[in-house]
Amino acid sequence: MLEQSLSSVRSPGGSHMFPQEALEQLLQMTMRLITTDGVRQTIIPFLSLVRHTAQTPAIPSVLTPSFCLVLQGAKEVRLGRDALRYRAGDYLASVIDLPAFAQVVGASRQAPYYGLRIDLTTKDIASVVAEAHIAIESGEEKPGLGAYVGKSDADFVDLFIRLLKLLERPKEAPFLSALLKREMIFRLLSGTASRFFLQQVLFEQQAEGVGKAITWIKEHYEQSFTVEELAIANNMSVSGLHHKFKAITTMGPLQYQKRLRLQEARRLLLSGRVDVTAAALEVGYESPSQFSREYRRLFGLPPLQDIKAVRKHVLADAFLASLGVGVDQRAESSNAH
Numbered sequence: 427m428l429e430q431s432l433s434s435v436r437s438p439g440g441s442h443m444f445p446q447e448a449l450e451q452l453l454q455m456t457m458r459l460i461t462t463d464g465v466r467q468t469i470i471p472f473l474s475l476v477r478h479t480a481q482t483p484a485i486p487s488v489l490t491p492s493f494c495l496v497l498q499g500a501k502e503v504r505l506g507r508d509a510l511r512y513r514a515g516d517y518l519a520s521v522i523d524l525p526a527f528a529q530v531v532g533a534s535r536q537a538p539y540y541g542l543r544i545d546l547t548t549k550d551i552a553s554v555v556a557e558a559h560i561a562i563e564s565g566e567e568k569p570g571l572g573a574y575v576g577k578s579d580a581d582f583v584d585l586f587i588r589l590l591k592l593l594e595r596p597k598e599a600p601f602l603s604a605l606l607k608r609e610m611i612f613r614l615l616s617g618t619a620s621r622f623f624l625q626q627v628l629f630e631q632q633a634e635g636v637g638k639a640i641t642w643i644k645e646h647y648e649q650s651f652t653v654e655e656l657a658i659a660n661n662m663s664v665s666g667l668h669h670k671f672k673a674i675t676t677m678g679p680l681q682y683q684k685r686l687r688l689q690e691a692r693r694l695l696l697s698g699r700v701d702v703t704a705a706a707l708e709v710g711y712e713s714p715s716q717f718s719r720e721y722r723r724l725f726g727l728p729p730l731q732d733i734k735a736v737r738k739h740v741l742a743d744a745f746l747a748s749l750g751v752g753v754d755q756r757a758e759s760s761n762a763h
Contacts, residue, residue, distance in 0.1 A: 448583040449515050453497040455590045456540050465543075469596055470603045472546075473589060478539040484527040486724055488689050489520040489573060491546045493610070495586065499539030500531045505573060506676030512575045519614070521548070521623060522572045523644050524675060525685035542586060544607065551623055554611045560624075572674045574622040585610050635660055636670040643679060647686040648710035653679050687711070688724050695733045702729045 460466045460475040467474050476494075484504065494501075500513035504527040511531075512518050533539040554560070589606050592599040614623055639660050643651075656679055657667040668678055675682050687709040694705045706717035718728055725732045 445580045448580045448587070449497060452542075452583055452587050452590070453540060455587065456497055456542065459590065459593065460540075463538075468593055470589065470592065470599055472544055472607060473603070474543040474545075476539070476541040476543060478530045478533045479535045480530075481533050482528075482530040484529040486685075486689070487526060487528050488686065489518075489524040489526050489528070491521050491523070491548070492519070493544040493546055493614075494518045495542045495544075495578060495583075497540040497542065499533050499537065499541075501539070501541070502529050502531055503527070503573065504529075505571065508571060508676060510573060510575045516575055516577050518573060518575050519546075519619065519622065520573045521546070521551075522640055522674070523686065524572050525677070525682065525689065526573075544610065546611075550607070551611055551615070554608055554615060555624070558612055558615070560615055560620075570622065570673065571676065574619055576617075576619050582610070582613055585613070635662065636667060636674065639667060639671065639679065640675065640682075643683050644686065647683050647690070648708070650710065651679075651683075684720065685724070688721055691717070691721065691729075692725065692732070695729060696736065705729070 456475055459468075460477045463477050463479055465474050465476050478499070484502075489503065495517045496512055496514050498514050500511065501518070502512075503510045503518060505524060510518060530539045585606055589603060592603050592606075595602075611623075614620070639656055639662075642656070642659075653664055653668060657664045660667065662670075671677075671679050671682070677685070691705040691709045691711075694700050694708060695702065700708065702718065703714045706714045711717040721729050721732070727735060
């Protein structure tokens with residue numbers, strides 16, 4: 427198991443040490459904006475606030491392309507055998523959908539976990555790369571893991587402070603927040619995290635290869651395929667595809683597809699609009715019994731028991747929100763069973 431060291435990671439904006447006072451200012455602002463547990467979507471479409479007053483279990487989830495800054499407390503994300511741990515002042519970035527186990531560590535009512543999340547897209551990064559004339563080198567370097575932990579500096583945190591201040595100016599927020607997001611990406615591309623972010627842009631620029639294979643599975647997870655078919659479609663050998671795919675996602679193509687299927691099925695069941703059989707068929711399973719076995723293997727309980735347990739959990743609303751289930755859907759799902 428790899429535990430990424432944070433002490434050796436330099437800040438994205440330069441060599442400055444991270445100042446506690448900047449983080450404290452940002453934390454105080456966030457505490458005033460979110461006073462209950464869960465995930466709060468703000469008027470800025472790509473910005474969310476997060477709060478937890480208790481340690482969470484290691485929840486199977488999917489990391490989506492994003493940048494998450496911890497203000498207080500700590501989190502751990504497990505990707506296969508790799509463990510990425512990050513705490514106040516650290517950030518976790520992901521550039522592709524990555525099945526993972528995520529956990530808030532050590533939070534309490536006396537010391538809640540607080541974090542900020544910025545949603546990213548490859549187009550966001552590619553646009554900054556193009557306009558800032560940032561060079562992309564496509565050598566023979568091995569692909570790296572699709573998630574990265576780093577440490578922020580005062581200048582970078584100041585961008586978040588300015589972003590939160592825009593929440594009080596809703597007329598200006600849409601335009602100015604987009605500019606701040608681009609500046610954040612530019613700073614990330616200018617620091618030691620640049621290779622990580624440019625990796626995904628390079629994937630998107632390639633006509634063929636592992637990046638195209640990952641994107642295809644993400645967009646067609648309900649369709650059956652063999653690794654041989656996927657390799658041929660991307661002009662790669664089976665062994666080459668499997669090796670590069672696992673280096674980025676920590677799992678093979680079929681396992682990646684299975685995890686995406688099961689996560690989507692869980693989201694559908696939590697919405698309360700489908701039963702177990704319908705969810706299984708919608709995500710691509712031909713056998714409901716096989717679906718139930720694999721669901722239990724991943725989540726620890728059969729589908730219906732798992733859904734009931736999630737709804738009864740004290741963090742159910744936050745968990746549903748993190749899966750993209752809206753307020754109306756949460757109300758419906760709470761009365762479904």
